Structures are given as C-alpha cells and as structure tokens.
Amino acid sequence: MSKLVKLFSQTLRDTRFLPISQRFSDCCRKNSRSNKLVLPAIYNKTLSANIHTTCVFHKRRKTADERKKSFILEYPPKAKGDLVDVWKNITVSELAQILQKDINYVEDIFLNKIRGGNTIITNEKDLRDAIKRSGRRMRIIVRPANEDEVEDKDVYPRPAAKANDLKPRPPVVTVMGHVDHGKTTLLDALRKTNVVSQEFGGITQHIGAFSVSLENGKNVTFLDTPGHAAFTAMRERGASITDIVVLVVAADDGVMEQTLESIRMAKQANVPILVAINKIDAPNADIDRTKRMLVEAGIQVESMGGDIQAVPISALKQQNLDQLTEALVIQAELLNVMADPTGLVEAVIVESKVDIHRGKLCTVIVQRGILKKGSILLCGTTMAKVRTIKDAEGRIISEVSPGYPAELDGWKDLPSAGEVVLEVENEKQAKSALRAREAKKQIEKQMQDAEIISAKEQQHLREYREKLQHKRSLGRYKLKPEGPRKPEIEKVDGPPTLSVIVKCDVDGTLEAVLNILDTYNEPGCELDLVHYNVGAITESDIELAKTFKSIIYAFNVKCPERFEALAAENDVTIKHHNVIYKLVDDIKREINARLPTMEVEEIIGEAAVLQQFNISKGKKSVPVAGCRCTKGLLRRSALYKLIRHNSVLHEGHLASMRHLKDEVDVIKKDLECGLQLASKDIQFQPGDILVCFEKKIQHQNTEWDPGF
Template structure:
C-alpha cells in the first residue's frame, strides 16, 4: 500500500486525503481551484477518483463498450415519434402515453424512479428518459379529463337521499306568489301579526323575505314572500324551487293577471302543489265567481268546480277566513308527509344575500338537511365562510337552525348568489380545495365558450380569404399576392351616437339581479348604454372615481352613501341618484336617455286641398299650369311646404310661387274656400282628384322606444 500525499500539491488549506491501492496507477492528476472549493479528479485504469475539499469518493470507470451502449441507448432514433407529455406527469401516466408498462419507464430512467405515482417535475430529466426510448416529446397542457377526475374527487356534493327512518318532521316551506299589488305581503303581515308591508317602498316587495310563522294552532310554517313585479321573475323562480307548497294569491277584483299565469307555470315546472287564496273579497268590485272561472281557464281546477286544488276566499286587510287558510296549509303539509334528516353535514339554499356596512357580508338561507350551528364551515358556489352569528327574521340570535327554518348567516368571505346550494365541509382546507376545483371547472367552461368564438372567427376569416382568392383568380391572378401591413386604425372620438354610462349599487344581490335583467333588455341603437360597474353595498370612493372617469351616473337602489363620499361626488361633479322602487329607477334611466337624444324634425300638417281642375296661364311666352283647388281641411299658407299626392303616392314636394283667391294674391286660404295654387316647379301636371297637403317642419325631442316590459 502506497500513499498519495496531496497536501503539498494542493496547498496548506487542504487536508491530506486517503490512499489508493498500489495496483491502481493514475494516468493523470488534474485540479482546478474555484472561489470556495477545490476539486481534484484522478484517473487510473479502472477507477475515477474525485476529491473535494470535504469528501473523497471512488467510482468505477466505464469500459468503452459500456459507453458505446449508453450512447446508442441515449441517441437511438433521435427523430422518432413525438409523444405528448405535461408538467408533473406521473410514471403511471407516462407509461400510458408510451403504451408501455411501468417497468419499461423505470428502465429508461435508469431505475431512478420507483413508485408508479412518482411525479416527474424536472423537464430535462423527463426529456432524457424519453430520448432513451427513441422518441421525442411535446409539452402540452394537462388533459381535461384528468382535471375532471380531480373535480369529481375534490368537489363537494350533497349526500345521498336519507332513508325514511332517518326523517324527522319539519316546518313546510310555503311560497306566496302572484301578481303585483294582489296583497301577498299584506296576507303574510296578517298571518304573523307584523307590519312588513309598511317597510316596502311603494307597496312593492323588492326582495324575497324568508321568515318563520307560528300559527295560533301552534303549527310552524316557513314563508317565502316573492316579489310579484315583472322585474323579479328570476327571484320568483328561485322561490318556487325552494318550496313545498305554493300559495297563489289572486285578487277578487282583478282576477288572473300576467304574473299570476307566470307563477302557475313556475309552480308546475317545480312540481309543487298549489293552494289558491282569493284575496280582497271585501273590495266593492270583488267577483269571486268570475275569479274562479278565470282560474279554471288558466288550468287550475279548484274543488268547487270539481278539481283538487283548494281555493279559500280571504281578506288580508280585514283578516277574514285566515284560520281556514292556515288549516288548509297544515292539512296539505300533513298529506305531503314533509320531513328531513337533522343529522350530518348541513345542506341549505341561499335565498338572498346582501352587504351590511356594519356586519359585513350576509346571506339568508333555508336549511334543508342537517343542523346549522356556529362555527360550521360552509361552501356555496365559489364562496366560503365560517358561521359567526345566526339570526332569525326578527334579528334575534339563534344557537342552531334545524331543517325547514330560515336564518341569516354572518361570516362569509364573499357574497354567494341567490339560489346557490350551501354545503358544509369538514375544514377550511377542504373548503379551499372545493373552491379551487370549482373555479377550474368555470375556467374550463369559459375556455370552451372562447374556443367556439375563436372557431367562428377562424371560419369567417377562412371564408373571406377564399372569396378574395376566387376573385383574384377570376381576374387571371393564380397566386394570391401578399398584402402589406395595414396601418392601425385610430379610434374615432367624434362618434355622433350619444351614450349613457351608469353604475348600479343595490342593497341585496337579488334586487341587483332584477335591475340588471331590466337594463339588459335595452337594445336601442339610438343611444349607447354601458354598465360600467355594479355591486352590492353602499356607494364607495371607487364608484366615484369610475363615474368621474367614464362620465357616468351612479344609481343607488335602497342603499346609502356616506357623507364624505357624497361630498367627494359633489366636488367631482358626479351625479348620484337614489331610488327604492325599481320602475322609478327605470323611468329615470329613460329620462337620461331621452335627454341625450338629439331633436328630430317632424312634419306638422296645416291644411289639405283637393284639385278640382288644372288651368294654364301665360307667363311671357310659356304656359304655366295652375291647380284650381278647394281647401277641405285646416289652413293653406303660402310660405309653407306642399306635397302633391296622387293615388296614395307623393309625386312632388316643394314650395308655392303663387297663391290666389279670385284675382287677388293672398298669404292664406281657409277651409271651404277655392283658390289657385302655382308651384315653383312648373313641370308638374295636376289631375282632378289630386290632394295637396300644406305642412311645415318642426323640431321635437326624441323619446326612446325602450320597453323593459313593465
């Protein structure tokens, strides 16, 4: 055994390293000095010696045949087939891509990967392995089916339906529906002995109210009061989908109206039993029999006319026959055997959501399964929250909410949309995973929609190209000449079309949806209307900046504006308009549109005359035609404009050169007087029976033709 002393060679800062066998002779010894490290490599016949400042290692040197085999394995068929791979692909997925087994994948990676679930994140390492297999790789996005599997695995879903033995009785959810101003809220007011109708602006319910009513008999019923106004059809549809029984309120003096028929349609689509309350029987114009006949024509067969639907005549204002209505509801609920499972994870439905300036993001839900408690972690759509406080419709704090009961939840991070399904999850991590996969699903849907638009544009460009190519070939040019780049188009600021930019802020999400649906019906080309921003809550400083930038108007619907924001708006010249009834807001938008429309010219008829005979008079050497007429309507004025109408068609428009009564030149002719009219155009030939209309043009303000449907 001989020793190789490296210390004198490398310097005093390096320790003396181990020895090597006497049979191993080094062919060369080299070293290089770096900033903080010294590496020395020695080679002998069969081994490679690698020395570092802190370690020494021996590695067997490969033979020439082994190196040749490695080169063949690594570079064999470099121009082979292309396989599609993606980042973070697993060994198992790569085996499917290569159409090989897992052992083959281990071999091409020199057994440096072990488990089939091992994720290959190093793209260079992945490329080396694929090159050893004689293929080339192409990096693509992860296939959608894998994302869909991930969504199925990580998304939250309602539990399977409970067995009949697990069901416990719960209060029925009753939705009150009907036409506007037929007394729905007044009826609920009478049932729960409150004064809800006094709080509704203009006597119109602006959002869905959910509250529990304890009847005199002790029975509990959860009522949903849906708006009857045409603008709230989407909210009424959500009410029908939440409910067990629909109470259709029909006024005895009005009968079946448009929203009444729509409510019947929604209830039938939701397959919910209907109970009719014929309200306002105390009205002098009440006609119960006529209303019952109208219900029959609408397809609702009441018991009195041989059907199965109960119809109770009531007076919500004078509280007549309310006990009969309550008994009918309890009887209908008993027949339906309404029950729910109060155990396990909570399932609920969002009725309404809003932003409170003091309590934050709130939403009203009706629990359908499980028992909601403080601290529960909930997911609704892509929103999550931890329950901080539970309140009933009267604002009282609740410790727990069993199935069938409504409650208002505090603790949401974002506002869930009305109609969303609320599910309880085990932890915040689980909730974040659910939201992540749901957002991925929404992104995939958006990409699919974008792909359709892109394909349509591509087809349009292809069609234009082929048409242009066909045109050039028809001219004898068989090659399509490449056109030079076009100069970028400068946007035109002098667009004559007027525009209205608006920002909408509302108290609750459902009312905001109804406003947006009403504004979405505007499609008139007379004036552009752009919705710059919308949201739930009070007017903020950001809204003022947006309105100032876009020169828009802020509509605050049943919400507030802090004093400092109001002062900022006044200083910035931003107009904030407050409303609490939706049709008044729409009327205000119409007025703003009308004020921006330019005035238009309109013809105003002054009088009409009938041609009796044509005369010809001499003017110099020419004969000029003159119409002998009788004024049959209004007054004819010489300075006005005239139309000659023959067989319903206008054959001439122009001015007069002469108007005479008898032999005198006059300025006007009244009704039943005869006159002679000479036009400035001397080529017009009159015929008996022609109509001459005297008119002048006036400018009048334009009115938009927008009709939102109410």
Template sequence: MYKNIVTRWLPLRLISRENYSQFFELKTKSSVERQIKRNFSYSIVCCKKRRSAEEKVLESTGKRPAIRYPPKAGSEVVGIWRNMTVKDIASVVNKDVGHILQALEFADKSSEINYNKDTVIHNPQIIRDVLKICGHRYKIVPNPDKEVEVDENKDAVPSPPSPPEALKPRPPVVCVMGHVDHGKTTLLDALRDTSVVDQEFGGITQHIGAFEVKLPSGDKVTFLDTPGHAAFTSMRSRGARATDVVVLVVAADDGVMEQTVESIRMAKEANVPILVAINKIDKPGVNIERTMRSLAQHGVICEALGGDVQAIPVSALKKKNLETLVEALTLQAQLMELKADPGGYVEGVVIEALLDPRSGKQATVLVQRGTLRRGCVIVAGTGWAKVRVLTTAEGQSVQEAPPSTPVSVLGWRELPAAGDQVLEVNSEKRANEVMKWRHNQRMKERQAADLQIIEAKEAAHKAEYHAARAKKRAMGRYKLRPEGPRQKMIQEDTHPTLSVIVKGDVDGSVEAILDILETYDDHDRVRLDLVHFGVGPVTPNDIEIAEAFKAVIYAFNVDSPPQVNVEAKRKNIPIKKYNIIYKLVDDVKDEISVRIPKRQEEEIIGEANVLQQFMVTEGKRKVPVAGSRCMKGSLARNALYRIIRNQDLIYDGKLASMKHLKEEVTTIKRDMECGLRFEDTTLELQPGDTIVCYKLVDASDRTNWDPGF
C-alpha cells in the first residue's frame, strides 16, 4: 500500500535506511533507493532547498500527515492574485472556508496567525501551497474586485509659469514671411552681411532657417527665414507660431500675392503683430501707395493710411533704409516687453531636423525658456537626446543657449519632427519613460483608427451576407450557383499604380513633399501610393522596399552612396535626385501620365466618292463593288472604312478587296479610281456616297492633377 506513495512523493530525507524494511517487505534497501533516485530526483532537489510541509509536521508532532498528491496535468487551473483572503481562495477553488482553513494548517503550520474567512494572506507562497493541497493548478491574474486603474500620465509637460521676479529680458524672435521671390532672404543677407541667397537652388528658399543677428546698437534679434513657395505652407505656419513679430516682405513691383495673403492669415491666427517691409523700391515705376492699399484690403492697415501697422520702404539689394527697419523692430520689441525665465527646465521648439552624413542626427532648436546646456536631457515628439554639442547657425560651438537662441543640437537617439515641443527632463531613465508612454499612446490611437476601419468592413460584409441570404431564401428550393472557380476569387490588382519613396535632407522638406502628394486626386486613372519616406540619404533598406513595391525613389537634396547606386542599377530601380521641389513634382506628374492607360483615337487617312456600283461575279454569287475616286489623302487596304450617305452612317467596317484596273493593290493615291468591295455583301451603294478611310491610333493623356503651383 505504501509502496507507490513512498516511491512517488515521500521526500528522501524523511526515510532513514533503518526504516526501509518496515515500508517495503518485498524489496531490498538498495532497490528501493535506486527507484527513488531514478524516478523522483525532483523530490531530492526540493528537500535540499527547503523542508516540506510534511517534514515540519513530522518533526513537530511525530505524526505523519495524510499523504497529499500534487495536482495532475489535467487539473483545473484557477486564477490567484496577491493579498487574497481565505474567503477568496475558497471561492476560486469552489470549496467551503473550513476546507481552506484545514489546508492552511499544513501550508502555514509554523505561523501564529489565527486564520478566519476575512484574513488577508500576504505571503503568495502560502496561497500557492494551499492550491497544491487542494489539487488545483494556478495562474496569476489581476484582482477582479479591484477597479482597473487608468494608466498614469507619464508624459513630460511644461513647467508652471515662472514668478515675475525670475523673468529676464530676452531678444525678440522675428519671422520673415512673404511671397516667393519678394526678397526675404536677400533682406536677411543684407542685415547680417552674408550671401545665403547665392547658395539656394533655383533661386528660392526651400528650408526654414534660424539665426541670430547682432544689431549696431548691440541688441540681438533672432530671425526665422521661411520659404515663400506655395509648397512650403507647413513651414510658414510653423514659423508664425514660434515667433514674436512677423516681418511681412512685399515687393513694390508685384504687390500683394497669394502667399502674402496666406502669411497675413497665419500671423493673425498666431496673434502676432505684423511689421511690413515694402521691398524693391529701387526699381523704376513702383507704386508704394498702391501696395499699401492692397494690404489694407486684407486687413493690414499701415500707419500712412491711418492704421497701426508700421510699413518701411526698403531696398534689400541696395541696403537702403535698413536702419529704419531695425529701429522699427527694436521699438516693437520694447513695446512688447519680451521676457523669459533663463533658469529652470528648458522649453523650446524644433525648427528643423536633419540627418547629416558626417555628424548624424541633429535638430535646430529655438529655446523659449530656460538655458540649454551640454549634458541636458531633452525630449521632443518621438525622440530624445542627451545634448553632446551645441552649434550656432555659423557653425560655432557654444556651451549654453539662453532664451530666444537658435542652436543645432547633436546627441539625438531618435530624430524628432519639425514643430515638436522640446522639454527638459531629469534623467535618461525619465526620457525613456516618456518615450514609452508616448509610444503606447500612439499605438492606442492607431488601434482606435483601425477599429473604425474594421467595424466599417464588418458592416459591409454583414450587409452583403444578408443580401445573399435574402436572395437565396427568395429562390426557394433552387440553389445559388457558385460565381466561379476558387482560383478566380483572388484576383490580382491590375489598376495602374505609381509607388514612390521620398527621402529628403530635412524633415521640413519631406513634410512639404508629402503635403503635395496628399493633394493628388486622380486615383481613378492612376493610383499614387507612398510606401516609405524618411530623412537622410538613400539606404539599402530603401532599395529593398522599392524592389518589393516596384517603387520610384525620389531623393530631395540628398545623395546616395555608390554601392547603393550599383545595387539600384542592378535591380533596375530608378533613383531620381532633385534639389528644386517643383521640378520633383513635375517628374511625379510625368510618371503618373506615363501610367495612364492609352486611349484610341481615329486618324483620317483619306476620303473617296462613290461614282457607281457594279455587281461582279465571285464564285457562284454576285457581290457589289463601289467604283470610287479618291478625293483626299489616300486609301489603304488594311484600314477601316466608314460610308456616309446624307450625313447618316450606313456602314463601318473593313474592306474585302481593293482593285485598280483589275489588279489587287494595297494603296490608292489621290485622284485615282478604284473598285472597293466591303465585307458586308448585302450593302447597296449609291453614287454620291462618301467613303472615309481611317485608322485607330493610341493617344496618351496627361494627368489633370493640380498641386496648386
């Protein structure tokens, strides 16, 4: 009886060699020992680690408890959690409280706790032992009676406003905005004695720039140079939100243009004061008053017309009246009493982000509060950095950046996006915590969006199912025929598609290109798919994606390594490099137009008049033949023919025979007579009928997509 019990579950340390014979009469001591060691080494190991409940009872009372079998593999699995009460355990194992109290006597014999149904068991090992005694397996689950806690917001947030005594004066941040080619960059070059405009591709600004200018008075002003091209709306909007004053540059010869109106709207939405610089006054025949009246029509009333907006006529090219413009800026800044707290945690905004082939990930940050120093840990959007290097727009390394200072930051683990808010945190651990929380929030938002799509597809599927079921019921005993073989159920998408991959030098340029591609609305003829985008040069990963999707790679102001070019050429993947955005868009339009299916057009070859109809014998039957003369162009044997009588079409088809002087020919030239026999032998021709010879040719269409510039 005790044979299986001892050899299966009784720990080896509880069996002395002197007591082997009293348990087993039919086996020797050595055979029992071998059997225990061979089959139940787990019990030996467990006994070496800790004494079992049976051993405790045996040593304390001298009585052996009832032998308990551990739960088998097929036993019921119940859920347990921390700090369970006796009543909770009884409910999960479906036993009464008395049964659990008896099990606790063996599981926690050495404890002095007097258990009752409301006693909380803090030791999770005791709970597990009770489950084993009751013959159940277990799994860890959350407490069902405890309300699910809402995830604590672990995101980084701006600090509370600083007290007035901590605020110090700061330089103004001025954003220069206006229409393309109105002289914004030339004006800034004149203020800081540089020649940035000579380095711009196509003569237009395609990046947002941030730099500091020291005025002759000793004051500093931070300028933001925004692109004026229609493609860079997001950059202009971002500059308007990060500035204190907007300098609206208007060319005196062009006046108010489309992007000028857009800049006025953005400045008003950001609640930023406007200062107008009427540029190009050195050109002959300009009318400054007319420009002011045009501005007044859009809500910008200058002081000369009785308003409160300063308007300074300047010539950036001749550097005329620049001192007056600087004085107006200084006066506007003094009136605004701009102040910020240079202490405390850093706050700012990402002006631009890029991936430099030499220095790696870097982002231009405009500090708005606090002082950014080397070693600071900052977070912005989906990226964070421990600041390693701070450089100015001129390339000089600095140790710190006070408020209103734009600096390029190196040390990013992940590159942020332009426009992201920059916040300083205590440590790298805190930065990782913020990134994890933001990632989880993005996943939840994506899941919510996917759920809406899934629900819409489920609703469509249910509607289709109910319609099919109603049709089946209406047919009665007749069954619906299958629509076709199962192989035809999965059909290949043959719709013309242009797949593109966009790589740019900075995040703002990629953003502008993506904004343009989103305006595409000719999907009925050719579908435009953006399969990948990013900042930095073309990589082997881009080549693999392009190969999978048969995509075209557009590289804007970035290069591709030689080995990548070789791999792309080997796989026949086009890499198109551009440094002017509208030329890139034109190429996309050309690629779309190439993929538009060809349509057939009629091309008139010639015309002929019917002179008389003849009946000729062919075999045993008579067929009509039209005696005709070619009046225009020529007639071809393999072309198509249309017969018109009194402006009515009576035949449209092919020829069966074309003869000239009883000889079969392939072409009849102008003013030649011929006999034409058509495939329709029942056709009756009359003198004066017009025969039109034509052919079908493939014609290409252009996309009607208009990106707005």
C-alpha cells in the first residue's frame, strides 16, 4: 500500500479535493475494450490489483485498518520540498503565484471564504489551514522587495523644468482677510465690475479666479477667498497655490480672527504678504492703530521698521488703488515668477460644480504647459476630454497659458477642489492610470479594514479569555450562552435623530458645510448625514429623503418644479438657503424642535424656620414650622423643599398656610406665617430653610457652537 501511495502521491496531492474514483481516473487510462481503469504500462501490473480494493476501502471504511489506509491515501505524507514562504498580509494573487496555481485554486483551498485577487489574507490560522489543504507547509518570512511587482502605470508630475525652458507668467495673487473687510469690493474696483452686489448676505461664499489687466499693462491672476470662518479650507487652498497674498484689513475694525488665520496660512505656505488697509474713508478709521495691531500679529510694516508694504486704500471710493497695483507689480518682479509652457499640462483645481446644461465643470489655474481643447486630463480617480474652455468672463477661448485661470467641461465625474490635474497623451494611458489609482485606493482601504478587523479580533479574544478564566475559577470549563438568544435586529430606544441631505452649488461650499456638520457632537439629538452632493436636486434625492425621513438642504441650488411637486406628494421638506450661517441656524432650529422637553424648577421664594410648634389634630400632634418669608413670596399651592445644612430632607406640598389665625394663599416678603407640610413625620429645627418652587416644562436648546 505504501508503494502505491509513493507512486501516486504527487498526482493525488494536486487533485486532493476530487472524489477518490475521479482522482484514480486522472492518473490511469481507460481501456477502450473493457471500459475498465488500468494503470499506465510504466507501472507495475501487480499494483493494479490494489486499485479496486483501495477504492472499496475508501467507500466502505468498516475497519480501523481500512480507515487508516484510506486516510493515508487521502492525505499523503508531506515531503521536505513542500515548504512555501509566505508573509503577513499576503494577497490572494501573491499566494497563487507562490503556489503556481490560479486564483480559483486559492479560493478553493480557502473553502471560498476569501475571494478576489486583491483581497488581503489577515488571519494566519486560515492561511495555515489553506496551505495544509494544498499539501504544503508554511513558513512566514519578511515581505520580499518589490522587484517582481506589476509595473506602476500611474502618472505623476514631471521633474522640474530646465532654466532654458522657463518663460515669464502672470503672478497668482490671493486676496485674504476677515469677513466684510472689502476683499471682493477691492477686486471689483480693479476689474471694473460689481460682483459684490450679486453675493448673498454680503459675504463671499466661493473661491473665485479672475485675470485682471492692470493700467500698466501687466496681467495678474487674482483669487478671491471667503472671509467667513466656515471657509477655512478655501482660504488655505488659496494660500497654497498663490505667489503673493494681499491681506485686506479694515481700518475701522483692525486685525480680526480671520485676519490672524490668513496670516498664519500665508506664513505656513511661505508666501510674501502685501497689506491693503481698506476703508480709510470710514468714520472710525484709525490707520496707525491698525498698523500697531499688524505688528502685534507678526506683520512688520515698513512704516514701523519692517519690510512688508502696507498701502492705505478705499476700495469703495477707489482711492490709492494705483499705489497698491504698483506695489503689487514691484513685488511680482522681485519674485520673477516663471513657468514652463512646453510639454504636458499640469494644473490645480480651484473650484468645481455641476451645471444643468454643461455638466460637470471645474475652474483650474494652469501651472505648466498649454491647455488646449481636446486635451486628455487626469485628476484623482476621474478623467476628462476637454470640450470647451472659458475664461472668467465666460468667453470661449482656444488655449490657456501658465498662470491664467479657465473653466473646463468634459469630466466623467466631478473632481474635488484642490486636486492636481495632469495631462496624458491618450485615453488608453488615462484609463490605465485610473485603474492603477483605484487599485491603490482599494489596497489602502483593505489595509485600514485589516487593522480594524485585527483590533476587533484581539478584543474579542481578550473578552473570551476573561470570561473563560472567570468560568474556570467557578469550576465550569465550558462557556455557555448567557440568557436567551438575542434577536438579530435589536430595537434601540435612543435619542431623536435629524436626518439631512445636503446639496450645494460648488464643491468648496459643500466642503465647508460638511466641515461644519462634523463639529456637531451633542448627545440629546443625533445628526445623520444621509447623502451629500454637488448640483441640483434630483428625483433620487427625494426618494432617499422619503426613505430616511430626511430634510433636503439646498444651498444656492434650484429644484425643478416637477421635483417640487414630487417632494410635496411624498411629504419631503426642501429648504433653500444661500447664506451659510442662515443654513446653520435652520439646522439648529430643527435640532431644538426634536430635543425632548425637560422639567425645570422655578424658585418663587424662601422662608427661614424660626421655631417648631405642635398643634393637636384629633388624637395626633402635628408639627408646624413658624417661619418668616425672606425672599420672594410663598404660595399655598406650590411645592416646598426642606433644606437643612445644604441637604434636602423633604420635598412635597403644604397641608396648611396660616398668617396669624387665618388660612391664606400667599405670604409676602418679611411676613411671618405657620407652614404645615402634608407629611406629618417631618420635624423642624430653627435655621432650616423652606424653598417654595414650581415645576415647569421647558423646551431645550442645543449647545452646538460651530465656531462662528
């Protein structure tokens, strides 16, 4: 029998998951005449007689000896050469390469518990058992070097350009500062436009990119950033892609909270600062005080011995704007901003949005190369074939040079603001790069999931061992289920929930709204963000709101009339807002409406106990407190607390309130009275305090403070 196993061990090992008869048919050939299984001619004919017997043993398994022989045939002995090297967090495809099998084979030896070539194997025991099923042994080693990995088909920015390829480009200037200090008004004065009149609430809520031609003929690309506290990410994004920061400070307000934040961002990005002291025509303007505040904030202005220019202006009345532009041009010339206009395009997304007519749009600033119609662009995990290019005024242009902004369409999916845009040569390369990026994201996600799974496994094992040790200490060596079987879906009576769906006009505003909602952490009412997206309200949004009983918040986006009617039919509430702090106030009101009411005590008055009197009622002696009203007034129908040494001894109603010999309903301040509690077991002492109060039902208000 051992000789038979030795002859067929390798064949049986590779086909160990097949029935015994099928495995013999694989290593034997059929006789066409007799239709019987026979061994190949190279094997000893005397062994063929054992084949039928062995198959019968495998089927019957009646005796221990027969079962032992069948087990040996089923699980052949391991050879020394069957050792395989694996490593922690190995993937299914990597294990298939090591075993020199396909992925289906690996899934089979894992009993289909793990599927997919990119799946990471985290459980060492499952890995050991699977390799044992394949007839091999496992040895854990360090992950080898990445020499044999698949070629990375992702695309990356090009190396730095040579000095000969650099050409002058317009500087990118970001206007930053506190809210309502006149940033957009300054840009309107430079552009000869009136953008500020079109803004809701008088504040900028988007990041805008404009190309301005100054009076001296120089072109400058301006970025207008919001000053509101909610748009911190926009300001930070603007500071990171700019060459010069123009810090607008109002002469009447001075340095404010967002001013300090803008200074910090500019210094963090290592960008030179030019200060514009605005609103010098305001009645309370104080330029010297503003300069002193700037020095205290770390901005050393020239007039106070520093090296940063501070130009007093009035953007509303267009005063000293020529001095500001001259200082700006000088600063740009000192920086000598250059770019490489050759080769593939590299750009940065400033803002992105969805247009109902043109589709997915984004505003970019070109940093390298010349962007043209038909270019294949890659951004994150989406791509675009540029259909049209428009400038800040909405005019269609054919190409965009470095340093200029432009609005593009043709994106498959909406890219996120702040991401890098790279041009590729063709769509095939773009799709290969997208697949590579998606694979990287999937691996990163699996690694994160593996860490979470490992932590939960360790926690479960630790709890199991603690329970097991406790049971053994009681003399029980098996863990039994505690109580009846729990239902698979448990109903939890938790706090009320406000479910919301957020729709915004641009990606930057959506980012700001989501950052605000992330600051909510109140236990009284849960805030459930069901869905969020950029663009107008769709039918799927209404269906989702109906399912989750959500409120749709539409920020500066419209809802078609047919969807308004559909929402009304399904009792779905749609709330439109165009100012971010009004949206936050509305969410606060909805939270307050869902908070449960609370019972509060309203103190009406207090009385000091002077002495205890005992009166007879029938055969019982009843204690009465002789008191004087020291605060407010005392009411017969109210509740009373007896306080002694700052401890509440009793709480309840009165049985009697008398002034002299008369039963009264109210005792005013400084009057003496006799108070008898409904409970006749309470004894009074001089110095006790009786507090008169009423219980009222009061609505709660959320303490959520988003920071503005």
